Amino acid sequence: MSQKIIPVIMAGGKGTRLWPLSRSSAPKQFIKVVDDKTLFQETLERVADPALYEAAVVITNQDFRFLVAEQAREVGAALSGILLEPVARNTAAAIAAAAFFLSDRFGEDAVLQLLASDHEIDAGEEYRRSIRIARETALTGKIVTFGITPTEPATGYGYIEGGETLTSGARAVKRFIEKPPLAKAEEMLRDGGFYWNSGIFMCRCDLLLSEMLEFASEVHAAAKGAVEHATLDLDFARLDLDCFGKSPDISIDYAIMEKTEKAAVVPSTFPWSDLGSWDAVWKVGEQDDAGNVVIGNATVINSSNSLVLSRSVHLAVQGLSDVAVIASEDAVYVGRLEDSQEVGKLVKRLAADPSTADLTETHPTSYRPWGGYTSLLSGDRFQVKRLFVLPGKKLSLQRHYHRSEHWVCVRGVAEVTIGDTVTFLRENESLYIPQGEIHRLFNPGKILLEMVEVQTGSYLAEDDIVRVADEFGR
Template sequence: MGGGTLVKTDRIVPVILAGGQGTRLWPMSRAARPKQFLALTGSQSLFQLALQRVADHAVYAPAIIVTNSEYRFIVAEQATEVGAAIAGVLLEPVARNTAVAIAIAAAYAMEKFGAAAILHVLPSDHDVEFNAEYQFAVQRAAIAAETGQLVTFGIAPRNPDTGFGYIKAASTIDGSVQPVEHFVEKPDRANAQRMIDDGGYFWNSGMFMLAAATFLDECEALAPDTAVAARQSILQSTTDFDFVRLGAEAMSKAPNISVDYAIFEKTTRAAVIVAAFGWSDLGSWDALWKTAPKDDGGNVTRGATRLNNVSKSLVVTDHAHVAVDGLDDIVVIATNDAVYVGRLSDAQQVGAMVMSLRGTTDTAHLTQIHKTAYRPWGGYTSVVSGERFQVKRLSVKPGKKLSLQKHHHRAEHWIIVRGTAEVTVDGVVTVLTENQSIYLPLGCTHRLSNPGKIVLELIEVQTGSYLGEDDIIRFEDEFGRV
């Protein structure tokens, strides 16, 4: 089942959920590289910051990551960059929400760490203030979880936000841990304000602390279809390099339901710890604006920007220089192939725009991929394309190589811009350096590798009748994509 050797530990086992495909931060966040892998609040991605919060080996065991198969190499690369200890990366062949994801992680953790494993379940795409209050909440939640309570972290509401679910806490148990009276779905503004006025309501953060065995027992009793799918997914799993591929047949039969609906709203074991640290789910551009430092006009900017007579706005660019004049309450998000402009106060509506773009053939790709695509060997950026030709800029990391492959419909020219390339064409190996080039005729078997110590950069010119990424046959691949 892919669990490996049992590791005895009294430490908390982190479970980081990293499979979401958030659309409300479009056009930065897209299906191929969603917000958890973006550096939205600093130099590290939200996923990397989540790994950093569970890096204390005195408190935490190595993390279990649950993610989509498409993100396996991004997860591995970003975890390596921050030196994170990983117990396992569980790959979901299909998305099935949080109930089955946590059940699978719980079963895996019990096999890996023993029947007494305590899990700290964390979304990978939230902004969390890591301070003494956070650490205190983790400790108290772990103690409660050891007694059989399923603990959720509640955040004291700062405003009547309609983007979050709410938790109503009952009487106090053991200081700051309280039983849950009921859950409230995302309310309208009037009901959100009423709950704040009444008191005892908290934002549902989506973070949990629970004993793996207790959670699985509750799954068996309250969500048996989820429990069966979790067991079968692991029984059908296979090991792929450092990844565990969950059984596709079993996962496809799992209910697409959140852990709140499946377990927490039904169980008598639900408890909430009131957390006093800063938190945001960064579920919309206005959420990012609220949490970020602002200039004297109340503006937040990222990238190359120039603002004049602008107030209470968010302007973010990763490509072109963006100049904004004489506006307020706006959001401008610019990437190299799409620009979104709207009212910051209406930022929750971005999802509707994405659905509209996704429903049209000529714009659907804008919701799926960036012009820059990341691969385990490096990546490429589309520079220009036209009828029967396309130009890309490739970068290959030191020591990495692309698959041995061929194309049926295109030929390629490679021009080396920086570094050293080792190119294999029909069994003949050629070493190229800066300003040298090579032609790869249609149908040839070829491979590109970087034998050097610096990043290899080259320009690729494709010509042919079809230039899609699916025109590729792989014969050998060190990343298991054959």
């Protein structure tokens, strides 16, 4: 059997290009955009074939650690490890740390595949063919990237120019090209031999680290020290802050790929999108006869070539063309599809205004290792939330100094601790937790527990929590 590949999934980004659905605390890899699974979960399923892959390693940050573990559990994906970046240092440091980590686990000659967690890919036979060619090429001593055959003169992607054809069917990399203006993109499409840079890589760990040592020695040293001094926390490995923080903030493209003579590209025709804009979401969505992609609560008439998506209110769209109308629980975005690459500028404007900054940072639904909550309503001295607790999970034993809480069970069975008293709460039953009283919520059942929580008091922010005991080490 051919050598297995260890997938390394990058899942730490906090991009907001799909605002208002994506936020800093809930970026696009962890939200359901088109399908009933998140992009991160779809990535896990693409690398689930045990004949081809070892269990994946995920690189993420502190804020997403439990989200990664829970979403992997939901799709039954085993993981070889979860590496936590203490600070953001771009892709070069992250992949170098992963290479050191995998060398210890699987040997220096292990083949890794670096994947983004937020791409939309059709993992059919063409994808598997490209993976097999990439593995064969990587084993000959190449750092392999995947070049997607362009279907249009896209200006939002970087490009790769292919050189001589190798015996494996891959091509040597002649050069990398930054995101081009439209005229240049059209010229490359006419000339042929140019590919979209997919950001997917494959190589042996020892080759990656030797090239990193030659071309980016500071990154190499920082990643090596970060792994050697990493600490274990539950199922996570925390990379050392002092070491990792010394790495330059640089991408793998700039650090190695544009300098090495060992770069190769696999020309690939499998459908691929980085879903970097609402325009990209519209292109991969299921279009009706008028070219509309309608997702969620929406009615659309006399409109064409538009994306209409709602996660909350019912959207009614009439007489529009070439637009994106996106509704989350607390915000609505309306813009032309052709301008959707510019959403980032709008988000920066919102973030700069204190009255709207929260709309770019926090999502109404927040996830925790035990489940999560959705903010439903807030006002002066009160707040209403929907709590959802996974089977067998419990919140920390805690108290609040500035608020009291009313809990109503709407689904499942809750075990509630208040002081020294333990009570079972069933559907349509409620309890009151006085201000300052120690309490805990636990789901002893086999189905999701849902509660309505009404908070009242002078201060209702999440930092008014004093944890007495917590199984998640917070």
